[in-house]
Amino acid sequence: MDEGIDADLGKVDQAFFSEYLYPNLGADRDDVTLGPTHGVDFGVLDVAGTALVVATDPVSVLPRLGFDRAARFALDIVLADVAVSGLAPTHLTVSLSLPPDFGDDDFATFWEAWSDEARALGVSIAAGHTARYSDCSFPWVGAATALAVGDHDDVVRPDGARSGDDVLVTKGPAVEATGLLTSLFPDEVPLSDDALDTAQARLDEAGAVRDARAISAATHGGVHAMHDATEGGLLGAFFEMAGAAGVRFDVDTSQVPWRPGVREAADALGFDPWTATTAGTLVVAVDPTHTDDVVDALDRQGTPVGVVGTVADGEGVTLDGERATKPRGDSSWPVYAALAERAADQ
Template sequence: MPDSGKVDGRFFDRHIYPHLGASRAEVRVGPRHGVDFGVVDVDGRSLVVATDPISIVPDLGFERAARFAFDVVCADVAVSGLPPAYLSVNFTLPPEMTDAEFAAVWETIDEEARDLGASVVAGHTARYAGCSYPWVGGATVMAVGDPEEMVSPDGARPGDDLLFTTGPGVEAVGLLTTLFGDEMDLPASTLDDARERFGEARGVRDALTAAAAGPVTAMHDVTEGGLAAALCEFAGSAGVRIDVEREAVPMRPGVEPVCTYHDLDPWRATSSGSLLVAVDPAGTEAVLDALADRGTTAAVVGRVDEGEGAFVDGSRLDHPRVDRSWDVYADYAGGTD
């Protein structure tokens, strides 16, 4: 297990996968490393379920932090193509969080949930000694729909086009420069570009838009380990080979110079809000057009083929296992250079 961040596939397969409680026939998709959600069949419908931590960064402002947190916890369900419908939210709050600050977070989550058509159905809220920002709890998100309308996490097929939305590193770069840009010896124009990326780190509605425009065969959101990790996980979950052209991958303004400044690889830095989307070629233009109508950058970056593994310009891509952007964040937050 790494010192920080998600466990890797080896840890998961050794310690978690063999111990998943009782086996039940209605569990169609259970926990698997690199797979965003589980699926339970209930009376001919699919119940899609995912759980994620809630991260609140006070320096973003509590409303802005809550909008970002809400999108992150809903993204793993949204890539099923079914809209999030139910939330169970657990808050383990630090003692220093005031009632007014919590109210700002909760009222923002309520606003976002209403806009998405989702209801909070259960939860737990308390302050506990020893709890601290940014990790203040967790949430389980659920969607219910027709199994035929669900985008399977392992549905990518040889011959599919592979689309990538937004760009690599947008979350890491946007968050770091929004919080710590004044401490970076970079041109003001670069910092302005980079700070704008944080507003792009929201992929829930992009996922639902792509699925509706389809036919989409699989989606995966790009989180810890960045695009490199997501490509490896995407290929592994479907048992296919993915071939990507590096030059085809969109790079948003401000990302490369900020990553270079911090000795980060943009492809290996967390990028919530970015999506990998496998599409039947007959639907590729429709998906691209629908995303463009939302103002979302998207491009065909490769193709799904027979075989196994992820390849960039013909060379096999290894899973990064560790996301160094968290170390950079920790250095700034701890007051070190």
């Protein structure tokens, strides 16, 4: 499923993390109860008995989406890594390194939309830094740190899957990649107007915060692990969660939900939907006695979800009874690069 992937693009792999990052983490402090771990979305600090969940992500601004839509998309991506902790995001710090030609009016549109979305999600912007610098360019224009405050007992760890759990998937493969590529490069997508509109609408489903909050509210203690399937796609998320917990995921692909337009866009653009980035799609390991509660909570807010498999003793991932191969990267990255180069030449 990973032919044509450039493994040098996107997040570093576990080998790079273990060799270069993990041995060099500064001072050892007792208040870091969960530090940097490959495949785990966030860290946890203990502050006088209270859990402080923290995660940092790039800020990616895509002007072709329009600055209002681009802001909401960027913020939802930043907040997702904290939301999957089971605690609702509460605070945010933002550092923006803006291109010199990012005008004041466009920035105002962007920042007002960012603030409106943060307000809707109950998130306060607590600190930051904003400047224009030469050599900065879209889409990568800074980074942001999201925080959540709550009880340690309420924290859901991405490495918490247990043998016997049900595996649930919301939305399905390549939701983000489909919406993003067809919205950024509509003239390069060989689809009919109706099919293109359907594929582009997937971008509005790339947020995971509201779904994560609904899942956490549905059950206390029944959700053992939750992960946003970003780079490496849904298959990569299965491997990350299974590897982090030291278990095996057995998946029935016929039970995985698919959003309209995803298969068509993947065929038209030539990427593997199983290994394409899909922010907004959650993978959840749930005690079977709580599965119906989680499914009902997602149904009430109109989010498609499938009970796609089980967690078992062992390692790795099986798809329909066959051993799967871990992705070496993200199948949407080389497609994005090719489309961007083609658009620049026109």
